[in-house]
Amino acid sequence: MTDGGLAEFFDDYYILGDSLTDVRNFSGIAPESPIPQFNLFFDGRFTNGLEEQGGVWTDYFTDEMDLEVASFFQGGITDGTVPIVDGINFAVGGDTTASESVSGIPNLGLNNQINQFVDLVDNNIIDNLEGDLVFNWIGANDYLIAGLNEPTTVDTPAEVQSFAEEIVGNITNSLTTLLDLGAEVVVVPNMLNLGLSPLSAGNNASETLENLTLAHNQELEISLDELQSEYPDAKIIGIDLYTFFNEIFDDFEHNDRSATETNTYGTELTPVVLDPDLFPGTFENYEAASEAAEDFLWWDSTHPTTAAHALIADYFSEIIESELIITGTSRPDSLVGANGREKISGRGGSDTISGGTGNDTIYGGRGNDLISGDEGNDSLVGDAGDDTLNGGLGNDTIKGARGNEQLFGDEGDDSLSGGSGNDTLTGASGNDTLRGSSGDDQLFGEAGNDSLTGGPGNNLLNGGLGNDTLRGGPDNDQLFGEAGNDLFIASLGNDTITGGDGQDTVKYKASSSRFRFEGTPESFTVSSRAFGVDTLTNIDFVEFRDGVFAPSDLLG
Template identity: 30%
Template structure:
């Protein structure tokens, strides 16, 4: 299996592989994960706790319950597919619309790594909650929906005994649970290099440790996915490689429009913010706070996810053209969104389940 990595530039090649109207392929989209995918769940939960906890994340400077300065990948992908998921904390009708179950701080399994004393669901727990609710009135979950799973980062940053084997097993259990009850289209993200986050870079000795853990996690996840695909040949598994994407951006920031990849825009913690960069400069940063990407970075993740979807329905290009096409998609996506949006820590992070890479067989 060869991996097609995210490369910068080469906008001309984008037109060789246009993203089709994918909305017709999926009836709904369901999201399971942590703060990297949360569009308001933990914000709604903590608001309802009144004086027990401050609202997380604080808005402003964070955008509408998202751990970023504006839209995140869930928003961008949802807009493209015309399937905009509603946070499950807003009590949507689970049976006829897209829903986002992701909760900031979610562990890969059960509970919350950042707010441990509040009953907030981990990634596996979110999937279990969804399947139990859906199956209460249906023989199976919607086979025509798209299911996205991204988690694990909180286990390593906040876990007392981080172990990639246990974390990946939780994610594998989540995938198998979805498959068992009828899911046919599952998108899985790997983790970006946690050792290259501002949090790790600012903590002596932490960066190499988190890099090693990330590599071990992604290797274990790839192996687990190979087994899953072999055992479930009728399921469409969409791999999204965030690890390669973020390393490409960190190594070549200016090609992607970034000027700062090591220092966050927001300095402080989620409950005590010391400073925030000027709003005009926010998307010059790869990271909005010490672990969460800016909306520009999220737009690149969305482009990688959409290309991974597209690669399932068109003949796969050669490795070199594949690299150019992915980079072109990222560049074109950023330019398009810059035209649409004129405005869009070192924080005590609610690190959402980070994982994603577009592993495409060639």
Template identity: 30%
Template sequence: MKKQAVAAGFVLLSFMLPTKASAASFGFDQLYVFGDSLSDTGNIYNATGGTFPQSPPYFEGRFSDGPLWIDYLGDQLGLKPTLFSTIPSTPSTQGINFAFGGASSGSGNAVVPIANLPGVLEQVLGFAGTLQANNQTANPDALYTLWGGANDFLFLSPEDSSTPINNISLALNTLVGIGAKNILVFNLSDLGKILAATIDDRNPATLSKSTNEFNLGLATTVNALSQNANLNIIPIDTFSLFNQTSALGFTNVTESCLSRLDICDPGNNKFFFWDDFHPTTAVHKLVAETALAAIESKSVPEPAINLGILALGAFGAIGVLKRQQKRSALVSAGRVIDAQLSHTTVEN
């Protein structure tokens, strides 16, 4: 798909903001996704004309060997949001996925040199602007997901963590300001521990320090918003989750599955990393399990009902492990296919 579709503007979204639909089994009737390659199910692939990420070996325009966490979660919720890059050709009333691989925390893309590719904050502000231009507010019965910030540290090398923290915090506050009630908020995994931390002159210690600063700043924002009894903000602690690799059964955390396709067969859940930056679909499934456990732990709030706020990190890896042992009907991991991405691979 030509990049002009991405540059067409957020004004095209006005017809995508429907009246309340029939509720899904979990109480959500739409799903809106904001983020980077960890949540991008095909936007950057469409924007680059199907050239990045190369698929195969990457799975259907995703930065992994199979479905992403948002695919797994969407299946559980019965919702499949439309890709932003396909609007208006395939409109959907089930929500929109705005995430772009390589998105910076603010505006623009940290990896792909194409104009008008929105950063995470830019995705949220564009969505908010469209709503306001049409005198609308965000659907209070939708689920909104926000996960970003890693690309700044991996590719833009900010001098400190304040800019990424401020960008993601502003994005979160903007969603709240336009009426979003149910928001999944993800912190960052330890960037100093990913395979890419030791290549291209990156410093693992610096990346770990930046991760900790970012997560503390994000937690401060979440804690402040937790004072609002009408909000259902659900923090997802991927930092703790990804630090429990051995407890979760991953035996190879030093090589990428992509670099060892001779032993990394389709459905293999022993490899933690798909490439130097991104986790395998087996890890994405755990993330989805974590999010689903958090959602199931409390009902979807109606306006003015105080449901409280989860503590950041309440759903760590061990809880997910126990949950997995009880659930036998999960979808099997996606297929693994071959070839390798260059060092311009998008973020963690």
């Protein structure tokens, strides 16, 4: 991962899956498992048994970003004794995509993980999923059970396809629940080639399990595409683990046998035995086994070694970052986002950047950039250069920087902030907040009940339609209320304030006795040594600390 990448992208991480992802959850459910092999692997790690010697991909993924992710089934989350710091791991070794477990313990499976997740949301322990990543990788146990224990049920292409549709349907249902809860980014890897496992080869099931894997991956790709169309504001990332695993297969000296001999499927459960030709000592000698297993792809008959998990974690991070973080060059770039939340950086050059759907964060970088947030609640930031930033649909946050910039809120309730330079800020529709900075800025609220604040410099503020609040800066500003009942907050400098249609009020944070009034009710000056000389036109009321007055009362 690059510095400042995924570690700064998400607020929390929620992880669902099976033994390939489990970190201490199975041991929390069943400290003494019905399957002896499960007890021989400490803390639910099916890699080498020792946390300090490396775990599953989840350990590497969270350690790389210095995350503290709690294991749900170790307890303490629902009663608040275990805080949610950076997220929750729900994955349980042995779980299927429905409500079954290889362990035989009832009422587990992905359904149970989702139910626990929903309960936490319903009880406000998880407040929302905005800004979070949800990871869902499961399904291997379903296919191993069918291919090894019930091979006659997946004996024909039609049966294989039907079974894959059922399993992917279960996964899709879980994803729909997560998306309905507001998940912004969902990551779903496909299935590694189960036909490559020592267990499949030892049971003459390699072809069956490879066919199931291929059918699963094809059906999953179709389902994820359909979900992305149904939830365009979310980012659904499918990861092709099948191809990656095939690529690293030949990198391991031992890829056709396991570092230990185990079998967690079928009626005969063979004990864990270290190969005496490979490992000295007994099974308890985990450290020696872990070191020797670096050349092994498989730790047992179905689970990759921690060395393989480390590669998988790096691959997951690489793909997720490539989907979410788009970076330009020092030259002029044309960068276009897609569905869901993304971070786009133009860097140098005069770039054209479009966010697409989702809540995007876009940085222009140096150069005269043209940036559009498009759909979603976006954050747009300019940099050096004369940039044009348009929020598009949604409630956007738009910030200028150095240069003379054009900021447009467009639809939604937007927040626009100018930078140094002479900027133009336009709220457009919605109830917008516009704030100038240094420089001679022009602020236009247009439709909606807007708030406009000038800042240093000789600024022009125009509220437009709606009941607006306008504040000048410390210099000589021009303020126009236009239509609506507007409120002007007087400030330092010699300002020109024009009301327009509606009942308009100018407010001074001082007593009326400190001011001098000259002119007619239609147009008059309000002057003092502290505030300067303001010219008020078409104003209905003037508010001071000692009361609210009509212009005729002040001039009388």
